[in-house]
Amino acid sequence: MKQKALVICPGRGTYNKEELGYLQRFHVAEGGSDKAEFFARLDSYRERQNQVPISELDGRKSFSMREHTRGDNASPLIHACAYADFLSIDRERFDVVAVTGNSMGWYIALAVAQALKEPAAIEVINTMGTLMQEGLIGGQLIYPLVDEDWRLIPGRRDALLELMASVNRQTEAELYISIELGGMLVFGGNEVALARLQEQLPPEQGRFPLRLHNHAAFHTPLLEAISDHAQRILGRDLFSAPLLPLVDGRGYIWHPYSTDIARLHRYTLGHQVYLPYDFSKAVEVSVKEFAPDRIIILGPGNTLGGAVAQALININWQGLACKADFIDRQKQDPYVLAMGMEEQRSKVCG
Template identity: 55%
Template sequence: MSSKLKTLVICPGRGTYNAAELGYLQRYHADKPALLAALDRQRQALGQPRLSELDGAERYSMAQHSRGDNASALIWACAYADFLSIDRDRYEICALTGNSMGWYIALGCSGAFGAVNSIGVDAEGPEPAFELINGMGTLMHQSLSGGQLIYPEVDSNWRPIPGGREQLDTLTEQINAEPDCELYLSIRLGGLRVFGGNEAALKRLQDELTPEQDRYPMRLYNHAAFHTPLMQDNAAQGRQQFPPDRLQPPTIPLIDGRGSCWSPLSSDTDALWRYTLDHQVVQPYDFTAAVQVAVREYAPERIVLLGPGATLGGAVAQSLIQIGWNGWRSKQDFIESQQREPYLLSLGIESQRVLVIK
């Protein structure tokens, strides 16, 4: 019997490279100069700032670092380099999933664009995946259609707010029926709901929502209305730029934003392409379902959350609390369990990172 720990790897989405993450590539991945050089060359060819320049800046700039064409590429590079650094003598990766943009990262890590090697530089390795994620991030930045707003469906102890989900459903329908307003569910994110909509609808939503937990409602800066019908044009442009023959069956099972599984032996690459550049761009992304299906189907002994950042950890834990995973029923249950023996390991947290990286 293998002594390796079966591990689910979760890839982060937008909003995870912030001021605290500035220099992430330099701090943790100076041993991968060939990878960064290859990505810098690809960016330079497109007339975009090099990742080494962005990551090595003296100060974090919200306007520069969070814009779609830069943020997507930075997060991809950090997450992919983290993936390459996982100690495979201790952790056996049984499945991959991700949140929103993290789906593209999961595709790249799974080998759906070609073999993943220890260096990460190969004409059939990370560069086609990087082309997709950099290209879609650029399309989103150029159009920046609508925006996103976050609001909780759980209280501060991560227990469901009675009637909270139903009230938000009703409010969404009411605002969406108003003139010039388009408002949709964008992402189910554990105990949080991410709304996507046009500016008129988001303003109405902010006016109607009661402040919660000293943070919400929270508008997301430089985010478009991802995973809503407002992204139809972006999806169409993406399909034109990235043909289906770039994909191949993954070598590691994938769980998408519906909770559907893509296995190495039975994946239809045309269907995978259509999902990636049509459905998940314009339909809600159910990260909660992805996490729940992943643990039920693959029964991982550990979950590893790739960096940068660790903001997705709460949503992962909340998703598991909803199904009573490991007996967790609240935030306190999760914290106490983590203190005894960490089950969720975030590579953006130094004390947990050292347990995973070779």
């Protein structure tokens, strides 16, 4: 009997030094005409835009923070890795019952569910990544809501919201909640606000506060102009009804037979661009509504695994109460399978 699978698509920040050559290792080397043709069409599109082909970026001898994390490069590169991973899922073993994603992963989720057919997905994802890079406004910063055992810290959220309000009372500062990311809160804001926020946040867990390199103030009102531009140049004719249920960054479900395409277009290039993205809610709704036997996280990388686990712990899913519970579960019978990890990948691929 097939296992029901929820597929989660990754966002920006998942293709790093360790992922260099991901396409070559996991996809080009294993062959497959469907993937080869997809990569060729993506490269051809990039060349027509006078941009570096994805195969060339993935094939570099060394990772360049400056080149590989740029929005106009990172977005289509992550799209290529994730979509190829989706094509590698063993459909004899897994019945994909729903798809969701984190932040930019929403566009990839649209591609996976065929709400954006391949040419449209290439155009939308490449265009949005390019627009973000050309109009790089502000940035993002991450701070934890949980302790090192992934238990919510009492009063932490309220304290952070009070601090955000305090920062916004200062001259020229604009700070917003960008993403609810499991056990972490992602702030988006302008440089003045982020600098003041970072000054006032105490160091935590050896890496927070964490400023994200080459990220704009995604999912905040600072990007309304980019949203307006995107809606003018990316028409709703690029969108279709999904073939799989989609769970968006509000926890709203887009069903194959009831999707209003005009609304999907407006959400994707409107609300989703300049209002907060609640990835935690997306995970919660997905598991409660579709009761998957497994959660499959598409690559590249495995950084999203912690956020997914934390989102599950937040709702005490299947008795998970802390990091130790999740690790024990993963050792016995892995519930979350990250395709960016070779051992877990082998449990997913045909």
